[in-house]
Amino acid sequence: MTAFLTIIVLVLVAIAIWQMTKIFELSLIKVDNSQVANDTDNKNNGYLMVGFLIFIYWITFYCFWKYNKVLLPESASEHGYDYDQLMLITFVILFIVQALTQTLLHYFSYKYHGRAGQKALFYADNDRLEFIWTIIPVITLAALILYGLYTWTNIMDVNDEGDPLIVELYGQQFNWTARYGGNDNVLGEANVRLIDIDRSNVLGLDESDPNAGDDVIVKELHLPVGRKVNFKMRSQDVIHSAFMPQFRAQMNLLPGMITEFSFTPTITTAEMRLKPEIIDKVKRINKIRAEKAAKGEPNSDPWEYDFILLCNKICGKSHYNMQMKIIVETEEEFNKWMAEQKTFQDTMASTQ
Amino acid sequence: MSATAQAHVEDHADDHGHHHEQTFITKYIFSQDHKMISKQYMLTGLIMAIIGITMSMLFRMQLAWPGESFTIFEALLGKWAPDGVMDAEAYLALVTIHGTIMVFFVLTAGLSGTFSNLLIPLQIGARDMASPFLNMVAYWLFFLSSIIMVSSLFLEAGPAAAGWTIYPPLSALPMAQPGSGMGMTLWLISMAIFIASSLMGSLNFIVTTINLRTKGMSMTRLPLTVWAFMITAIVGVVSFPVLFSAVLLLIMDRSFGTSFFLSDIFIQGEVLHHDGGSPVLFEHLFWFLGHPEVYIVILPAMGIVSEILATNARKPIFGYRAMIASLLAIAFLSTIVWGHHMFISGMNPFLGSVFTFTTLLIAIPSAVKAFNWITTIWKGNLQLNPAMLFSIGMVSTFITGGLTGIIMGDSTLDINIHDTYFIIAHFHLVMGISAAYGALAGVYHWFPKMFGRMMNKNLGYVHFWITAVCSYGVFYPMHFVGLAGVPRRYYENTAFPMFDDLTNLQILITVFALVAGIAQLIFLYNFFHSIFYGKKAEANPWHATTLEWTTPVEHLHGNWPGEIPHVYRWPYDYSKTDENGEYIIPGQDFIPQTVPLQEDEEEMLH
Numbered sequence: 001m002t003a004f005l006t007i008i009v010l011v012l013v014a015i016a017i018w019q020m021t022k023i024f025e026l027s028l029i030k031v032d033n034s035q036v037a038n039d040t041d042n043k044n045n046g047y048l049m050v051g052f053l054i055f056i057y058w059i060t061f062y063c064f065w066k067y068n069k070v071l072l073p074e075s076a077s078e079h080g081y082d083y084d085q086l087m088l089i090t091f092v093i094l095f096i097v098q099a100l101t102q103t104l105l106h107y108f109s110y111k112y113h114g115r116a117g118q119k120a121l122f123y124a125d126n127d128r129l130e131f132i133w134t135i136i137p138v139i140t141l142a143a144l145i146l147y148g149l150y151t152w153t154n155i156m157d158v159n160d161e162g163d164p165l166i167v168e169l170y171g172q173q174f175n176w177t178a179r180y181g182g183n184d185n186v187l188g189e190a191n192v193r194l195i196d197i198d199r200s201n202v203l204g205l206d207e208s209d210p211n212a213g214d215d216v217i218v219k220e221l222h223l224p225v226g227r228k229v230n231f232k233m234r235s236q237d238v239i240h241s242a243f244m245p246q247f248r249a250q251m252n253l254l255p256g257m258i259t260e261f262s263f264t265p266t267i268t269t270a271e272m273r274l275k276p277e278i279i280d281k282v283k284r285i286n287k288i289r290a291e292k293a294a295k296g297e298p299n300s301d302p303w304e305y306d307f308i309l310l311c312n313k314i315c316g317k318s319h320y321n322m323q324m325k326i327i328v329e330t331e332e333e334f335n336k337w338m339a340e341q342k343t344f345q346d347t348m349a350s351t352q
Numbered sequence: 353m354s355a356t357a358q359a360h361v362e363d364h365a366d367d368h369g370h371h372h373e374q375t376f377i378t379k380y381i382f383s384q385d386h387k388m389i390s391k392q393y394m395l396t397g398l399i400m401a402i403i404g405i406t407m408s409m410l411f412r413m414q415l416a417w418p419g420e421s422f423t424i425f426e427a428l429l430g431k432w433a434p435d436g437v438m439d440a441e442a443y444l445a446l447v448t449i450h451g452t453i454m455v456f457f458v459l460t461a462g463l464s465g466t467f468s469n470l471l472i473p474l475q476i477g478a479r480d481m482a483s484p485f486l487n488m489v490a491y492w493l494f495f496l497s498s499i500i501m502v503s504s505l506f507l508e509a510g511p512a513a514a515g516w517t518i519y520p521p522l523s524a525l526p527m528a529q530p531g532s533g534m535g536m537t538l539w540l541i542s543m544a545i546f547i548a549s550s551l552m553g554s555l556n557f558i559v560t561t562i563n564l565r566t567k568g569m570s571m572t573r574l575p576l577t578v579w580a581f582m583i584t585a586i587v588g589v590v591s592f593p594v595l596f597s598a599v600l601l602l603i604m605d606r607s608f609g610t611s612f613f614l615s616d617i618f619i620q621g622e623v624l625h626h627d628g629g630s631p632v633l634f635e636h637l638f639w640f641l642g643h644p645e646v647y648i649v650i651l652p653a654m655g656i657v658s659e660i661l662a663t664n665a666r667k668p669i670f671g672y673r674a675m676i677a678s679l680l681a682i683a684f685l686s687t688i689v690w691g692h693h694m695f696i697s698g699m700n701p702f703l704g705s706v707f708t709f710t711t712l713l714i715a716i717p718s719a720v721k722a723f724n725w726i727t728t729i730w731k732g733n734l735q736l737n738p739a740m741l742f743s744i745g746m747v748s749t750f751i752t753g754g755l756t757g758i759i760m761g762d763s764t765l766d767i768n769i770h771d772t773y774f775i776i777a778h779f780h781l782v783m784g785i786s787a788a789y790g791a792l793a794g795v796y797h798w799f800p801k802m803f804g805r806m807m808n809k810n811l812g813y814v815h816f817w818i819t820a821v822c823s824y825g826v827f828y829p830m831h832f833v834g835l836a837g838v839p840r841r842y843y844e845n846t847a848f849p850m851f852d853d854l855t856n857l858q859i860l861i862t863v864f865a866l867v868a869g870i871a872q873l874i875f876l877y878n879f880f881h882s883i884f885y886g887k888k889a890e891a892n893p894w895h896a897t898t899l900e901w902t903t904p905v906e907h908l909h910g911n912w913p914g915e916i917p918h919v920y921r922w923p924y925d926y927s928k929t930d931e932n933g934e935y936i937i938p939g940q941d942f943i944p945q946t947v948p949l950q951e952d953e954e955e956m957l958h
Binding site for chain 1: 440441444519522525528529614615616617621623627628629630632665666667668669671672673674696697698701704705708709712713716719720723724725726727729730731732733734735736737740741744747748751752755756758759762763765767768770771772806807808809810813814818820821824829831832835836837839841842843844846847848849852853854860863867887893924926928929933941
């Protein structure tokens with residue numbers, strides 16, 4: 001890291017010094033002070049173009065080599081596999097195009113740098129060439145669009161097939177709440193106008209709705225592995241966005257409207273913690289945190305890997321710390337946990 | 353108004369002398385001369401850019417070293433940085449105003465305002481804009497809106513802080529955020545005035561281009577700059593009024609209790625009366641401008657780059673007609689892709705499919721442009737002036753940033769990178785840096801025309817290379833931050849241990865950003881020093897063919913001392929040879945547009 005920075009700074013300083021000396025020389029000799037590029041400028045900048053091309057390639061490979069490990073780990077949801085697949089294919093295509101065009105651009109800039117007596121080719125048009133580079137993007141993009149839309153339609157098709165678990169995600173400045181349908185797996189009606197803080201009806205559930213009584217309201221999201229989850233999302237104040245990057249899932253929450261997203265978790269939290277890449281990541285991060293702890297800095301407790309729900313739409317001062325832990329567990333563990341939770345009815349009864 | 357208001361196309365014999373005396377005020381302040389107005393736009397844009405870029409350096413420091421105390425924070429932010437530690441509200445205010453200033457005040461008004469004003473009349477052979485008075489009013493409205501926007505920084509409760517997209521309800525409710533009080537009111541007033549200014553300017557550009565072209569200047573003999581400016585103006589006229597309606601409705605919701613965008617809100621212990629509104633409606637209205645806006649920013653840069661590449665490659669632009677067609681296609685498509693900002697907004701997923709389709713279509717004309725630019729420099733005789741370097745740099749960043757647009761524009765892939773640092777990296781490269789390169793290329797290229805002096809080329813080279821390395825250094829690694837799942841507009845990422853291993857990367861990005869920011873001082877020095885002490889320019893220093901270089905170096909009202917030049921050919925007759933391989937004009941590799949076709953010379957069928 002430090003070495004990398006040093007190299008960059010050295011290169012920049014070298015360029016600066018080289019150019020500064022040139023300015024100095026020019027101001028002494030007072031020849032060719034036209035401020036229009038001459039053959040020497042063309043040659044030098046032509047070489048720098050090649051250097052710059054190498055820099056682009058280098059930063060690409062460096063980033064991939066160095067930062068590949070900080071990227072999101074394998075997806076913990078069913079559709080996430082298709083998502084990652086599509087991302088990979090798109091990336092491969094983009095890198096081919098990027099490598100080709102950047103090479104041509106910078107190589108031509110070097111190869112055809114101006115020289116006295118060199119004649120440019122008067123070449124204004126070529127219908128065939130232009131047809132070729134119109135049709136190639138058309139075909140490539142058509143393929144990407146079709147593939148993308150196929151995946152999109154599958155992901156966004158929120159339906160009730162396969163007995164999905166119904167969960168409400170509720171956003172407010174600056175925390176999350178989750179609500180389960182309870183035994184009947186049906187959410188009771190709710191509206192912000194029914195919120196009664198004094199009686200801790202914080203989500204505004206309609207007490208007269210028979211479906212509401214068995215609803216379970218929690219501050220930590222538990223999901224059974226392998227079962228589809230249909231999220232119904234609601235916000236009480238401003239726009240929030242429920243972002244679950246490890247599941248490749250995101251949907252905005254808007255006051256006055258219910259939005260939906262659906263996915264099937266495929267890996268439990270416990271299984272995830274045993275994956276080699278996660279073990280590595282946790283080790284790496286705990287090392288950083290231990291260093292912080294040694295200096296007495298905050299946010300330095302040892303960390304265990306967890307799935308997480310983040311807010312990803314600017315929502316005010318503490319937007320940066322609006323999160324909820326997600327725990328994916330086996331069906332039995334989930335049922336056991338669920339049985340321990342208080343229902344809405346119980347909560348209301350205890351505050352009467 | 354003054355005699356300059358009558359710029360006659362057919363006014364050939366008139367020497368257009370102005371016998372009235374210009375006072376300081378009519379010449380430098382309330383000027384109606386398009387060249388002076390262009391300089392006014394440039395200077396205002398430059399000052400706004402300094403403010404906007406400084407802000408970005410401040411919040412980059414906060415991201416790299418969260419919670420650290422800096423004297424400079426205390427000095428610049430005052431009570432917003434108690435003991436030199438930036439406040440979370442201040443962070444949001446900084447990113448909001450940075451976005452607003454850079455998008456609207458620098459890259460829209462600063463770029464279009466400067467170069468459309470300077471080049472449209474000069475390159476089409478007109479004595480001034482169709483309405484110089486309206487042009488003057490447009491500038492002063494822009495100036496007024498800049499003043500209001502900057503003054504909002506000094507409010508007790510702080511400026512607008514809801515992000516530059518100001519989505520309600522956050523922007524509508526002062527209890528949701530202090531910046532949504534007076535700060536947001538000023539933001540909305542400033543933008544309303546800005547839109548009025550932009551409309552006046554744009555209408556003027558369109559009318560001037562259509563009506564005031566000199567004899568022989570057919571639409572297919574227009575330089576690509578003018579085409580780009582005109583199409584930009586049309587896109588602005590189509591889309592800016594929609595932003596105005598969004599702003600107006602938001603003002604109503606905020607101040608008069610209406611419910612266009614608000615419904616079912618419970619905040620700070622009470623239910624608000626608003627009912628039946630939809631924040632999604634605001635998003636539609638906002639992005640109906642918001643998306644065309646990024647093309648309003650990039651199209652002029654494309655025009656400028658096309659012109660500079662051809663001139664400095666000493667070659668005609670490749671595929672002149674395809675370049676115009678792709679400009680038109682991009683402009684048209686830009687107005688029907690806004691929904692790609694809203695894939696996960698709660699909008700019907702089917703609409704998402706439609707917008708994915710139109711969005712990926714826009715890659716086709718963009719690809720055509722990139723390939724045509726590359727072919728333009730193929731087998732050229734490249735004069736690597738600073739303007740040329742910035743133009744090549746623009747093609748490079750436009751490709752790099754544009755390619756990741758294919759990821760963002762795909763509704764599926766957008767799900768997990770929406771609102772992360774990936775989008776920040778994408779749009780800064782494709783529109784921020786690219787448009788800035790276009791603007792800088794324009795400044796280096798037309799500086800001799802604007803100020804009659806040359807900028808120092810060596811300082812230009814140093815400026816370019818540091819900027820080029822740092823731009824990639826900032827935004828290339830930033831894609832990885834986004835792919836790691838880090839959301840944008842986070843004051844710090846320390847609340848999430850999973851992002852702890854990105855700290856080094858954040859520092860790297862910030863170091864590049866700081867170096868890039870400081871390197872712009874080289875440009876500022878070069879710019880202001882050259883205005884007064886630069887080498888005196890010749891009339892046509894770059895040996896270009898277009899009409900602006902046929903005017904005298906000293907500015908005069910009406911542009912040409914004698915009659916307006918006639919045009920006989922397209923603007924890209926560089927290195928044109930006869931059958932024997934000799935230049936048409938012996939010893940000169942360019943043929944100005946004012947030179948009639950020579951005997952036996954074939955006119956390009958463009």
